[in-house]
Amino acid sequence: MGKMPIGEGQLYLGIDGGGSKTKAILLSQQGQVLGEGVAGPANPLHGVEQTFTSIKLAAELALEDAGLDVDQLPRLVAGAGLAGVNLPELYQVVEQWVHPFGQFHLTTDLHIACLGAHNGEDGAVIISGTGSCGYAHTGNKSLIVGAHGFPFGDKGSGAWLGLEALKHALMASDGLAPAGPLKHRIETALDAQGIDMVSRMAGATSRDYARLAPIVIELAQAGDPTSLALVQDGADYLAAVAEKLLALKPGRLSMIGGVAGPLQAWMPEAILASVQPAIAAPEMGAFLFARKQLALLEKTA
Amino acid sequence: MGKMPIGEGQLYLGIDGGGSKTKAILLSQQGQVLGEGVAGPANPLHGVEQTFTSIKLAAELALEDAGLDVDQLPRLVAGAGLAGVNLPELYQVVEQWVHPFGQFHLTTDLHIACLGAHNGEDGAVIISGTGSCGYAHTGNKSLIVGAHGFPFGDKGSGAWLGLEALKHALMASDGLAPAGPLKHRIETALDAQGIDMVSRMAGATSRDYARLAPIVIELAQAGDPTSLALVQDGADYLAAVAEKLLALKPGRLSMIGGVAGPLQAWMPEAILASVQPAIAAPEMGAFLFARKQLALLEKTA
Numbered sequence: 001m002g003k004m005p006i007g008e009g010q011l012y013l014g015i016d017g018g019g020s021k022t023k024a025i026l027l028s029q030q031g032q033v034l035g036e037g038v039a040g041p042a043n044p045l046h047g048v049e050q051t052f053t054s055i056k057l058a059a060e061l062a063l064e065d066a067g068l069d070v071d072q073l074p075r076l077v078a079g080a081g082l083a084g085v086n087l088p089e090l091y092q093v094v095e096q097w098v099h100p101f102g103q104f105h106l107t108t109d110l111h112i113a114c115l116g117a118h119n120g121e122d123g124a125v126i127i128s129g130t131g132s133c134g135y136a137h138t139g140n141k142s143l144i145v146g147a148h149g150f151p152f153g154d155k156g157s158g159a160w161l162g163l164e165a166l167k168h169a170l171m172a173s174d175g176l177a178p179a180g181p182l183k184h185r186i187e188t189a190l191d192a193q194g195i196d197m198v199s200r201m202a203g204a205t206s207r208d209y210a211r212l213a214p215i216v217i218e219l220a221q222a223g224d225p226t227s228l229a230l231v232q233d234g235a236d237y238l239a240a241v242a243e244k245l246l247a248l249k250p251g252r253l254s255m256i257g258g259v260a261g262p263l264q265a266w267m268p269e270a271i272l273a274s275v276q277p278a279i280a281a282p283e284m285g286a287f288l289f290a291r292k293q294l295a296l297l298e299k300t301a
Numbered sequence: 302m303g304k305m306p307i308g309e310g311q312l313y314l315g316i317d318g319g320g321s322k323t324k325a326i327l328l329s330q331q332g333q334v335l336g337e338g339v340a341g342p343a344n345p346l347h348g349v350e351q352t353f354t355s356i357k358l359a360a361e362l363a364l365e366d367a368g369l370d371v372d373q374l375p376r377l378v379a380g381a382g383l384a385g386v387n388l389p390e391l392y393q394v395v396e397q398w399v400h401p402f403g404q405f406h407l408t409t410d411l412h413i414a415c416l417g418a419h420n421g422e423d424g425a426v427i428i429s430g431t432g433s434c435g436y437a438h439t440g441n442k443s444l445i446v447g448a449h450g451f452p453f454g455d456k457g458s459g460a461w462l463g464l465e466a467l468k469h470a471l472m473a474s475d476g477l478a479p480a481g482p483l484k485h486r487i488e489t490a491l492d493a494q495g496i497d498m499v500s501r502m503a504g505a506t507s508r509d510y511a512r513l514a515p516i517v518i519e520l521a522q523a524g525d526p527t528s529l530a531l532v533q534d535g536a537d538y539l540a541a542v543a544e545k546l547l548a549l550k551p552g553r554l555s556m557i558g559g560v561a562g563p564l565q566a567w568m569p570e571a572i573l574a575s576v577q578p579a580i581a582a583p584e585m586g587a588f589l590f591a592r593k594q595l596a597l598l599e600k601t602a
Contacts, residue, residue, distance in 0.1 A: 087499060199390050
């Protein structure tokens with residue numbers, strides 16, 4: 001974005017930090033986007049220092065993109081939604097960061113996704129991409145369902161689908177499950193058979209497993225019974241999460257992420273009737289969060 | 302063991318290397334145990350250098366235990382069964398070790414467990430401890446079932462039971478599964494509830510998960526339906542593995558490991574009728590393997 005004069009109003013940063021990248025947007029008081037920057041991962045569960053480095057770099061790039069000097073960081077009120085800080089211990093570690101901003105308001109990736117999806121209003125979100133979780137905010141109540149991480153949580157996510165598909169392929173290669181198209185497609189994707197699939201996936205991360213998920217979804221769409229059973233199990237879980245969230249009467253429910261979309265085909269109509277598109281992206285939710293936190297501080301000051 | 306004169310015959314080492322420890326026994330040509338040594342882990346999947354260090358140390362300790370000098374290593378014909386070398390890539394890496402022995406014969410942990418269990422004769426084994434697998438050897442045919450490792454394999458093992466129990470406890474803490482005794486016992490074991498269970502188990506290894514397995518087995522024995530469903534699922538898998546192995550008509554089938562024993566209570570009578578106790582330990586199987594390999598070499602020389 002072009003060179004911008006520094007306006008009179010407060011400047012904000014909205015930061016969406018995740019396991020693969022960090023996105024920061026620079027905004028005016030009115031919510032006009034002035035610049036944006038993208039840096040590396042910011043998931044404190046996988047590295048706190050990397051998280052701080054990525055956030056600072058994404059912020060500096062957003063300033064540069066707006067034609068501002070990086071020495072303007074102390075002017076900014078930043079809001080950040082990060083994966084992993086639903087763990088109380090990690091929240092505290094990140095909160096204690098000696099950050100370079102004027103203010104740094106921290107919350108979960110779930111919270112900013114929800115704020116973005118509903119433009120700062122009450123609502124609920126189900127996120128299913130690499131991982132899965134549900135979040136609802138109504139009045140002053142909020143509820144997190146899932147967000148437990150891989151491999152013990154994240155049911156109905158891409159990583160979960162990929163892991164279950166690999167389990168099936170290994171079972172089938174032992175003759176303990178039917179050797180159908182799912183086994184063959186996983187073998188092709190890994191360019192390996194039997195025990196060599198294990199060599200390929202030893203030490204695999206949730207993102208590695210999630211790369212196998214599109215195979216399962218595609219085969220389920222084509223009617224393969226094994227793949228259908230897996231996506232139905234995942235969709236049933238997301239439907240159960242949706243019911244928990246809708247019980248709070250959040251008004252709006254959005255489903256976000258690359259796996260949430262396709263899995264809706266196997267969810268009950270009664271739940272889909274409540275699903276509405278997300279209005280804005282998570283980083284916009286992070287901005288709305290930061291602006292609200294500043295307003296609260298000024299009110300109590 | 303006391304000071305031993307060096308006999309005239311060949312000396313052998315039987316080495317059982319696993320994820321937690323390495324056991325080496327020193328034996329005479331006739332199979333008399335002269336000394337033993339225990340060192341750290343020898344699972345090349347988790348570290349090849351550590352594997353070599355542990356094997357060498359266990360061997361030296363076995364020599365010392367027999368009252369011999371460690372400079373006798375080059376006199377020894379060693380047989381080693383290691384976890385992980387069912388992966389062809391790892392087998393090759395370990396095979397290329399510039400080892401300190403006279404000879405070093407490498408095979409899988411499954412093979413030596415089977416040789417030990419049936420005193421060098423044909424037979425089959427199902428191992429379920431931290432991980433799970435099946436192995437049969439008849440004539441010149443052998444079959445591995447499972448041995449895929451955690452988290453995509455190892456069904457019916459301690460690690461698998463522990464992971465499934467944690468999944469259940471997290472589901473139950475979200476209100477998506479019944480909050481029964483299994484949830485409460487896992488919470489107590491981890492001294493945590495809800496998302497704090499995730500903090501406790503983040504980065505957990507298969508051994509960490511396996512530590513939760515006795516809870517599931519105990520509750521299943523007491524009739525808890527959730528725990529019963531889990532152990533039945535695991536026992537069904539081990540029964541299916543047993544059927545695959547018994548189809549090769551191996552003569553004897555032994556079930557080895559801390560989880561294999563209790564899970565027999567949920568396996569069909571038809572399979573249990575074929576189960577016989579293991580005759581000797583895996584390190585004795587490694588000795589039998591080494592002695593046989595030497596005999597083969599001498600025959601072809």
